[in-house]
Amino acid sequence: MDIVVCVSGGGTNLQAIIDKIADGSISDTRIVGVISNNRDAYALKRAEDAGIEAVCISPKDYESRDEFNEALLKGVDKFAPDLIVLAGFLVNIPEQMVVRYRNRIINIHPSLIPSFCGKGYYGLKVHEKALERGVKVTGATVHYVDEGTDTGPIILQKAVEVMDGDTPEILQRRVMEQAEWIILPKAIDMIAKGMDI
Numbered sequence: 001m002d003i004v005v006c007v008s009g010g011g012t013n014l015q016a017i018i019d020k021i022a023d024g025s026i027s028d029t030r031i032v033g034v035i036s037n038n039r040d041a042y043a044l045k046r047a048e049d050a051g052i053e054a055v056c057i058s059p060k061d062y063e064s065r066d067e068f069n070e071a072l073l074k075g076v077d078k079f080a081p082d083l084i085v086l087a088g089f090l091v092n093i094p095e096q097m098v099v100r101y102r103n104r105i106i107n108i109h110p111s112l113i114p115s116f117c118g119k120g121y122y123g124l125k126v127h128e129k130a131l132e133r134g135v136k137v138t139g140a141t142v143h144y145v146d147e148g149t150d151t152g153p154i155i156l157q158k159a160v161e162v163m164d165g166d167t168p169e170i171l172q173r174r175v176m177e178q179a180e181w182i183i184l185p186k187a188i189d190m191i192a193k194g195m196d197i
């Protein structure tokens, strides 16, 4: 199974996928390309260090959103992926991409959907809202991407305890370590094995 991983930031989820392909816990899968909308994303360095072709397709380089959307779709098509993995990709996926890759785009979100998700809920903000609300348990979700924001069918979830004294940064790190870096590679492996999800 050929996958393209889309990133915007540090790339710790990308690194988890790279490591789990290398140690065999993700079977029959190779990363054929990494795409970032952010030229300064550390994730691009992780891809290059792993010998994976990495490209930046930034909205800043295009006159209009339509032009950017077209360039993004062309950039993905060039790799002819079986699956597209959104690993901290802070871009609204163009409708034509959702249609062309129906049920072949998955996303990791750092909460137990339907809590703390949707427009405006991304990165650290999710954990700030979880702490503000005072939840005792949070976690992460892998889901298919449809035309909505965080609304696609859920594939896997994993719960993580919220501890006294947690800051958004501490909680974010725990959710990554105890949930995201586990369920995203697992979901990819399940899809590679053709499991009914």
Ligand code: GRF
Pocket: 007, 008, 009, 010, 011, 012, 013, 014, 043, 087, 088, 089, 108, 109, 110, 122, 123, 176, 180
């Ligand atoms: C992760 O928490 C992911 O759930 C969210 O953005 C963050 C990206 O982290 N969508 P990284 O770039 O994989 O380290």
